[in-house]
Amino acid sequence: MAQTVKIQPDIQFIRELREAGGDSLKACYQCATCSVACPISPQSNPYPRKEMVWAQWGLKDRLLSDPDVWLCYNCGGCSDLCPRGAKPGDLMAALRNMAYKRLVTPSIIGEWMSSPKYLPILVAIPMVIFAIFWMIMASVNFHGNFTGGMFPTGQIVYGKIFYGDYIIDPFFMATLGFTLFTFYRGVKKLIAEIGPKGATTILGPKKAWYICLLEVLFGEIMTHSKFTECGDDSEKNSRKIGHMSLFYAFVALAIVTGCVATGHWIGRIPFLSMLYLDTPLPMWHPLKILANVGLVLMLVGLSYLTIRRVGLNPKKQKSNYYDWYLIGVIWFVGLTGMFSQLFRLADWVAPAYIVYYFHLVSVFMLFAYLPWSKLGHLVYRTAALTYVRYIGR
Ligand code: HEM
Ligand code: SF4
Ligand code: SF4
Secondary structure (H helix, E strand, O other), X not given: OOOXXXXXXXXXXXXXXXXOOOOOXXXXXXXXXXXXXXOOOOOOOOOOHHHHHHHHHOOHHHHHOOHHHHOOOOOOHHHHHOOOOOOHHHHHHHHHHHHHHHOOOOHHHHHHHOOHHHHHHHHHHHHHHHHXXXXXXXXXXXXXXXXXXXXXXXXXXXXXOOOHHHHHHHHHHHHHHHHHHHHHHHHHHHHHHHOOXXXXXXXXXXXXXXXXXXXXXXXXXOOOHHHHHOOOHHHHHHHHHHHHHHHHHHHHHHHHHXXXXXXXXXXXXXXXXHHOOOXXXXXXXXXXXXXXHHHXXXXXXXXXXXXXXXXXXXXOOOOOHHHHHHHHHHHHHHHHHHHHHHHHHOOOHHHHHHHHHHHHHXXXXXXXXXXXXXXXXXXXXXXXXXXXXXXXX
8 A cells, every 4th residue: 555755854054954065966967877876875775876865855864864975985087978967976975964063062063063164262272371381381380391481491302391101191191081971972973863775684693793893993903095096087096095094194103102202101100110201202212213104194185185186077076174174184283293393403492392282182183073074984984884784785
């Protein structure tokens, strides 16, 4: 017997989606060329045509719980071939942007991250915090380091002003804790929303979730295999080289930071004192070399991704504020990191401390707001890819 299905379009949602980058969705006439063109879309229930249809109908609930949004690699191949210029790739990106905004609280941060008009607030928060730290250290004789004012004389050691042990380290540890806890809530919500959608019957024993995670990490993320599969031939290499360089830059810098922090604290235990590390590390130290390799990889990756983005044809694929915020902040982190080192080696006191101050500001902007920024994909994509593998999509 025929059943009546009641559809309730959410007009406000369509408006928000268009603002977040899905502005061309009305042009779609549902021919499905995009789903056929997408090289990584599965055969059953392929994307992105169905998302275009749901978006036109304002079917918010379906779209918000759709795991496929996180499987799309934003290569733009589908948009290139769309006969109506409807940019389905941009719609998938817009849906991810909306997810960054709504998945976790406090939602005000999501609001601030969604538009350049709030950028001054996002910059002002760390500027004020680190300025207060600076003022305190410039005015008190803390741990006997006081050397008279804003720019301590003698060898440039950033810890003289941005004191690691009891100010900067605990502050960044708290920030990291906040970010990780926020991601934990975000992933929990994401998985709950997806639920069993797209699941297939798995013959034989079901794989444990951590096996699926390892397969995703080693089979897809570390090799960047999907970057090779999708996109047009002329630019997929630059995307892959750009993303891979940046990814391994972060891996290298995470290893360095982890080792330095561990050595710094563990090395205080008397029988482990040979592990003690303090900054600045000498230039020949293996961790310093790894840090500089990471820095070079970061600048190379950023150059590739920026050149590619600047060269995009806006009729096929548009860049939005989420794209530029992320690339911009990582540039800021990389360049201020590089100049902090160069000015310190050149013994250029005032510029060195000022640039280092901005380095801390940009690092905070990258990590404290991470779950609401486009870099949130680092966790949400990994979680969705693992989960769909687990349920057999
Ligand atoms: C440290 C880790 C990571 C960093 C620093 C990073 C950085 C970036 C950056 C800057 C972009 C923007 C490129 C552009 O605007 O053209 C990007 C895009 C992308 N990343 Fe990552 N990423 C990381 C981890 C991951 C992981 C784990 C995945 C999992 C599959 C992933 C998949 C992607 C995809 C598919 C895109 C293109 C989609 C888009 O631009 O919306 N990334 N990444
Ligand atoms: S987005 Fe374009 S290619 Fe895809 S179904 Fe609509 S009109 Fe066809
Ligand atoms: S942007 Fe690329 S990965 Fe995403 S749906 Fe289109 S063709 Fe597929």
